[in-house]
Amino acid sequence: DEAADYETILVTQYGPALVVTVNRPRALNALARQVVAELLDLTNRLAETLPSADEAEPGEWACRGVIVTGTGEKAFVAGADIREMSGMTPEQAEAYARDMHQVTLNLEALPVPVIAAVNGFALGGGCELAMACDFIYASANAGFGQPEVSLGLVPGFGGSVRLQQRVGVGIARELIMTGRRIDADEALRIGLVNRVFDDQAALLEAARATVGEVAGQAPTAVANAKATLNAVAHRSVADGLEIEAASFRTAFTTEDSRVGRDAFLAKESASFPGR
Ligand code: HXC
Numbered sequence: 001d002e003a004a005d006y007e008t009i010l011v012t013q014y015g016p017a018l019v020v021t022v023n024r025p026r027a028l029n030a031l032a033r034q035v036v037a038e039l040l041d042l043t044n045r046l047a048e049t050l051p052s053a054d055e056a057e058p059g060e061w062a063c064r065g066v067i068v069t070g071t072g073e074k075a076f077v078a079g080a081d082i083r084e085m086s087g088m089t090p091e092q093a094e095a096y097a098r099d100m101h102q103v104t105l106n107l108e109a110l111p112v113p114v115i116a117a118v119n120g121f122a123l124g125g126g127c128e129l130a131m132a133c134d135f136i137y138a139s140a141n142a143g144f145g146q147p148e149v150s151l152g153l154v155p156g157f158g159g160s161v162r163l164q165q166r167v168g169v170g171i172a173r174e175l176i177m178t179g180r181r182i183d184a185d186e187a188l189r190i191g192l193v194n195r196v197f198d199d200q201a202a203l204l205e206a207a208r209a210t211v212g213e214v215a216g217q218a219p220t221a222v223a224n225a226k227a228t229l230n231a232v233a234h235r236s237v238a239d240g241l242e243i244e245a246a247s248f249r250t251a252f253t254t255e256d257s258r259v260g261r262d263a264f265l266a267k268e269s270a271s272f273p274g275r
Pocket residue numbers: 026027028030078079080081082083084093096097121123124125126147148151153154155156157
């Protein structure tokens with residue numbers, strides 16, 4: 001399997017969960033260009049191999065969720081690689097940012113939930129990677145922030161867009177313009193993370209349990225719900241309701257929805273065919 005050729009990320013399947021671990025602990029898992037290239041390759045492959053909700057001939061739903069995490073107990077991802085960036089021209093820096101933008105868009109486009117399991121520092125590009133995931137779990141020692149202004153930079157991997165969406169305009173602007181770092185409890189309070197766990201083992205176990213929970217639901221419905229949430233997120237309420245109405249209609253064309261309704265009415269648990 002060519003996926004085994006990655007050098008800076010680890011990809012492991014645990015039951016229905018695919019765990020992607022950024023693995024450069026000596027640099028606190030900073031997103032060197034090689035990491036970005038490998039994440040781009042992996043997410044392109046996942047986009048090709050995972051079924052989509054509207055395919056006539058869907059493939060296997062072997063993967064029902066992706067968990068993104070980092071090696072070690074200190075860092076999730078400490079950001080873009082500052083050492084590499086110091087040798088880049090503005091053109092190279094822009095290309096680096098655009099490649100990572102594509103990674104984040106690929107994660108958002110996957111037909112399964114993507115959970116960030118933030119096991120330590122998630123700073124700059126690390127916070128941005130986490131925010132490209134559907135939702136974020138954290139360990140108690142996690143730290144979040146967009147410290148780019150302390151380096152004379154600005155968020156470059158999507159933070160300007162996604163932090164405002166996640167936590168609201170005021171808090172996002174305060175965090176980005178001060179570069180301030182916040183701890184896991186503060187991240188929980190502002191809604192950046194959903195849940196906080198005592199340690200890394202509990203964090204990863206909970207993320208896998210959540211994928212297990214998703215795996216009990218109709219695959220096409222989860223994919224449709226995620227695609228709808230994506231499409232609606234950036235629109236007016238009226239536009240969003242139009243998109244939702246179309247998605248709701250599409251859901252009614254799936255066998256999953258018939259199976260789900262029939263099972264409920266028969267007081268049985270559904271065995272979804274995934275189409
Ligand atoms: C490259 C990094 C790094 C990074 C840490 N290291 N962060 N290398 N890029 N982002 C390296 C250190 O140089 C050091 O290497 C080793 O990892 C351990 O880090 P220390 O700093 O010694 O650890 P500690 O003192 O515990 O501090 C942890 C830390 C700090 C608070 C997380 O490392 C830190 O502030 N890192 C930078 C965080 C940051 O500013 N990120 C945003 C980057 S800009 P050696 O060889 O000395 O052991 C960004 C922009 C995105 O992300 C958009 C770009 C287009």
